[in-house]
Amino acid sequence: MYTLVLWCPDWPVVAAAAVAALPPQVPAAVLAANEVVSCSAVARTEGVHRGLRKRSAQARCPELVVFDDDPVRDARLFEPVAAAVEELAPGIEVVRPGLVAVPAQGPVGYFGGAEAAAERLVDHVAAVTGVEAQVGIADGLFAATLAAHRGLIVPPGGGTDFLAPLGTGELDQPAERRAGSRSRADLVDLLRRLGLRTLGDFAAVPERDVASRFGGQAVLAHRLARGLEERPPDRRRPPVELSVTQVLDPPVERVDAAAFAARALAERLHNGLADRGLACIRMRIHAKTENDEELDRVWRCAEPLTPQGIADRVRWQLDGWLTRSKSAGSSRPTAGISVLRLDPEEVVDAAALQLGLWPGAGQDQGEAAERAGRALVHVQGLLGPEGVFTAVLGGGRGPAERVRLVPWGDERSPAADPDPPWPGRLPAPSPATVPREPEPAAVLDASGADVGVTGRYQLTARPSRVVVNGGPSRDVLGWAGPWPVDERWWDPASAHRAARLQVLAAGAAADELEQIAFLLVRTGGRWAVEGVYD
Amino acid sequence: MSRSATATLVALHGVRAASELTTTPADQATGRVLPVRGELADLFPWGGLRRGSTVSVRGSTSLLLALLAMATAEGCWAAVVGLPQLGVLAAAEVGVAVHRLALVPRPGADPSTAERTAGALLDGLDLVAVAGPFTPSAARRLSARARQRRAVLLPFGGWPGADVELRVEGGRWAGLGVGHGVLREREVVVHASGRGAAARARRIDLMLPATGGSVAVRHPAEPVTPVAVGAG
Numbered sequence: 001m002y003t004l005v006l007w008c009p010d011w012p013v014v015a016a017a018a019v020a021a022l023p024p025q026v027p028a029a030v031l032a033a034n035e036v037v038s039c040s041a042v043a044r045t046e047g048v049h050r051g052l053r054k055r056s057a058q059a060r061c062p063e064l065v066v067f068d069d070d071p072v073r074d075a076r077l078f079e080p081v082a083a084a085v086e087e088l089a090p091g092i093e094v095v096r097p098g099l100v101a102v103p104a105q106g107p108v109g110y111f112g113g114a115e116a117a118a119e120r121l122v123d124h125v126a127a128v129t130g131v132e133a134q135v136g137i138a139d140g141l142f143a144a145t146l147a148a149h150r151g152l153i154v155p156p157g158g159g160t161d162f163l164a165p166l167g168t169g170e171l172d173q174p175a176e177r178r179a180g181s182r183s184r185a186d187l188v189d190l191l192r193r194l195g196l197r198t199l200g201d202f203a204a205v206p207e208r209d210v211a212s213r214f215g216g217q218a219v220l221a222h223r224l225a226r227g228l229e230e231r232p233p234d235r236r237r238p239p240v241e242l243s244v245t246q247v248l249d250p251p252v253e254r255v256d257a258a259a260f261a262a263r264a265l266a267e268r269l270h271n272g273l274a275d276r277g278l279a280c281i282r283m284r285i286h287a288k289t290e291n292d293e294e295l296d297r298v299w300r301c302a303e304p305l306t307p308q309g310i311a312d313r314v315r316w317q318l319d320g321w322l323t324r325s326k327s328a329g330s331s332r333p334t335a336g337i338s339v340l341r342l343d344p345e346e347v348v349d350a351a352a353l354q355l356g357l358w359p360g361a362g363q364d365q366g367e368a369a370e371r372a373g374r375a376l377v378h379v380q381g382l383l384g385p386e387g388v389f390t391a392v393l394g395g396g397r398g399p400a401e402r403v404r405l406v407p408w409g410d411e412r413s414p415a416a417d418p419d420p421p422w423p424g425r426l427p428a429p430s431p432a433t434v435p436r437e438p439e440p441a442a443v444l445d446a447s448g449a450d451v452g453v454t455g456r457y458q459l460t461a462r463p464s465r466v467v468v469n470g471g472p473s474r475d476v477l478g479w480a481g482p483w484p485v486d487e488r489w490w491d492p493a494s495a496h497r498a499a500r501l502q503v504l505a506a507g508a509a510a511d512e513l514e515q516i517a518f519l520l521v522r523t524g525g526r527w528a529v530e531g532v533y534d
Numbered sequence: 535m536s537r538s539a540t541a542t543l544v545a546l547h548g549v550r551a552a553s554e555l556t557t558t559p560a561d562q563a564t565g566r567v568l569p570v571r572g573e574l575a576d577l578f579p580w581g582g583l584r585r586g587s588t589v590s591v592r593g594s595t596s597l598l599l600a601l602l603a604m605a606t607a608e609g610c611w612a613a614v615v616g617l618p619q620l621g622v623l624a625a626a627e628v629g630v631a632v633h634r635l636a637l638v639p640r641p642g643a644d645p646s647t648a649e650r651t652a653g654a655l656l657d658g659l660d661l662v663a664v665a666g667p668f669t670p671s672a673a674r675r676l677s678a679r680a681r682q683r684r685a686v687l688l689p690f691g692g693w694p695g696a697d698v699e700l701r702v703e704g705g706r707w708a709g710l711g712v713g714h715g716v717l718r719e720r721e722v723v724v725h726a727s728g729r730g731a732a733a734r735a736r737r738i739d740l741m742l743p744a745t746g747g748s749v750a751v752r753h754p755a756e757p758v759t760p761v762a763v764g765a766g
Contacts, residue, residue: 368610393632399623429743432621502717504707504710533596
C-alpha cells in the first residue's frame with residue numbers, strides 16, 4: 001500500500017531536550033543500558049553515534065548532555081505531533097514515537113500531488129508543535145520509513161528499485177532494537193559476513209532458502225527487503241463525539257420545561273448514535289446549574305434505550321433533582337439548570353435493539369411488562385437507581401444468602417450457582433420474614449445460662465427459654481438442629497462457621513395456638529434471628 | 535352530565551356501580567379479577583382480587599405472599615414497598631414468580647416520598663403491597679389511586695377503608711420436636727371481613743405454610759354467623 005511516513009529525526013533526544021528545556025546547540029544523547037540510543041545532530045558531528053558506549057561517547061564529546069531512555073516521555077510528547085498530522089490526514093498509525101504512518105492516497109489526492117502533501121504536512125507540524133519532521137512516501141511502511149529518512153518521494157511501484165541499492169544495515173531499525181530483540185542486528189551482521197551487502201542482494205535469495213536457513217524473523221526481514229508489507233497498518237480512527245449538550249437559556253427551574261428540553265436532547269442523542277449504528281445501554285445525565293453546582297447520575301438499562309426511554313429517564317432525573325426534598329440529605333439545587341449533557345457511557349450494536357424472534361424464558365415482553373418497567377424506572381427517578389430491586393435466587397445455605405437483589409435494569413445473575421449441592425441447607429418452608437441485619441437473640445437453658453454450640457455442633461444444654469431482640473422471654477416448645485455451616489474453611493480470610501437452629505416459641509399469652517417459629521443462627525458465640533416464620 | 539355524576543358517585547367510598555356488586559365467572563376471564571391460589575379463593579366474594587380494590591393483610595407475611603402467587607405466575611406484575619425484611623425465598627416457595635416481583639425496600643425517609651412511590655407503582659403494576667405508616671388521608675388517596683388505575687392495593691397492617699380485611703389467627707406448627715425434626719407446616723385460620731359485597735364474614739382453615747412452603751386447605755371453608763363489620 002502506498003504509504004506516507006512522517007519522521008521526526010532523533011525523537012528521543014528531541015523529547016528529552018524539550019522536557020529539560022535544553023537549547024538545540026548543546027550536544028545531547030539518550031542512553032539505554034549504557035549505550036547511545038539516539039543523539040542530536042550536534043553530537044553526531046562530534047562523532048557520537050548509535051550503539052556507542054557512554055564512556056567513549058563522553059570521550060569524543062565531553063560536553064555531551066546525557067538523558068535516560070524513557071519511552072513514556074517520548075510517547076507523551078509525540079501525541080501533539082500525531083494529532084497535528086491527523087488534522088490533515090485521518091487514519092494515522094503511530095508506528096513508534098517519532099514515526100507516523102498514514103495511507104498516502106488520501107492526502108496525495110487531496111493536496112494535489114505527493115510533493116504538495118509532504119510540504120503541507122511538514123509545515124503544519126512545524127507550525128502547530130514546533131517540531132522538525134521529514135516526510136517520505138513509498139510502497140509499504142518499511143520503504144516509506146527509509147524514504148522519510150532521506151526525505152524522498154518514491155513513485156508507486158518503485159519500492160523495490162528504491163530499496164535494492166540500500167545496505168542491509170537498514171533492516172536494523174531502532175524500533176526493532178528497542179523492542180529488546182537483538183535478532184535483527186545479528187541477522188544484519190550475518191548477512192554482511194555472507195556477502196549480502198544490499199537489500200537487493202538479500203531480496204534475490206529465494207524465500208524458501210531464507211526460511212530454512214535463517215528462521216522466521218529473517219522471513220519477515222526478507223519480506224521487507226522485497227518491498228512487501230510486514231503487516232497491514234492498523235488505522236486509528238478519530239474518536240467520534242457522541243455526547244450531546246444543550247445550553248438552556250433561560251435556566252430551567254420547572255419540571256415541565258425541563259421535560260421539553262429533555263425530549264429534544266434525547267432525539268439528538270439517539271439520532272447521533274443511530275447514524276453510527278449504535279444504541280446506548282448506559283447513559284450519564286449531567287446537569288450544571290447557574291450557581292455552578294454539578295449534578296450527575298448514571299442510568300443503566302438492560303435493553304438499549306429508545307428515544308422515548310432516554311427522554312423519560314432525563315425527565316425523571318430532572319424531576320428528582322428539582323423536587324428533591326431537604327430531608328433527603330443532599331440539598332436541592334439553588335438555581336435553575338443551565339447546561340444539560342448526555343454522555344453515552346456504554347454503547348452496543350444497534351441490532352441489539354431488535355426484539356428477538358423467540359422470547360426466551362424469564363424474559364417478559366408485552367404491554368404489561370413495558371408498563372411495569374416504566375413505572376419502576378419512574379420510581380428509580382424518585383429514589384435513585386438503587387431504590388428498586390428484583391430478586392434472583394441462587395445457591396447458598398441461609399435464607400438471606402440464597403437471594404440476591406439486583407437493581408432494576410441490571411443483569412439478573414445469581415450470586416452463587418444454585419446447581420451444586422449445598423449441604424446444611426434447610427428444607428422448605430423458608431422464613432417469610434428475613435431481617436436485613438440479623439437481630440440479637442438469646443437462647444437460655446433452664447437455669448438461665450446461655451446455650452452454646454460445641455465444636456462438634458452439639459448444643460451445650462437443652463434450650464428452655466428464648467429472648468428475641470430484647471423482647472419478652474418466651475418458653476421454648478420445640479427445637480431442631482443445629483444445622484452446621486462450615487463455609488470456605490480452606491481460606492482463612494473468608495472462612496465462616498455458624499450453626500442454625502429452628503426454635504418454636506410460645507406466644508406471649510401462653511396460648512397454645514399462638515406459636516412463633518424462629519430461625520436462629522449462632523456465629524462468634526452470639527445468637528441472632530435470621531428469620532421469622534410468620 | 536349524568537355520566538360525570540356517576541363517576542363522582544363511584545369515586546365516593548362505599549358507593550359502587552351496580553355491575554360491580556355481583557360477579558360472574560366471566561369476570562376472571564375478562565381480567566377484572568386477578569386470580570389467587572384456589573385455596574384462598576373462598577376469602578373473596580369475587581373469587582379473586584378484584585381490580586381497583588384494597589385488601590389489607592394483618593399478621594402474616596406468608597399470607598401476603600400467597601395472595602401474590604397466582605397473579606404473578608400468570609403474568610401480572612407486583613411490587614412490595616417498605617418491607618425490607620421480606621423473605622423472597624419463601625415467596626418463591628409459595629409460587630410467586632420472583633422475576634415479576636419488584637421490591638422497593640426503602641421508599642424514602644419522609645412519608646410524602648413513600649406515597650409518591652406507591653402511587654407511581656400503582657400506575658404501572660397490577661398488585662402493590664405497601665407497609666409503613668401512612669396517614670389516613672394518604673391511605674385514602676392511595677386507595678383512590680388504585681381504584682382509578684384498576685390495580686390492587688395490598689396494605690400490610692391496618693388500613694382505613696379497606697374493601698377486604700384479612701386477619702390471620704392461630705399458628706400451631708407441626709414437624710418440630712424437642713431436639714429433632716424440622717418445621718413442616720402450620721395451621722392457621724384466616725378471617726375475612728369487609729365492606730359491600732365482602733361484608734359477609736368468612737373464615738377458612740389453611741395450612742400456611744404447608745409442606746414444601748405452599749398453601750393447603752385444612753377443611754372446606756365454612757361460613758360463620760356474620761359478626762360486626764366495618765362501616766360499609
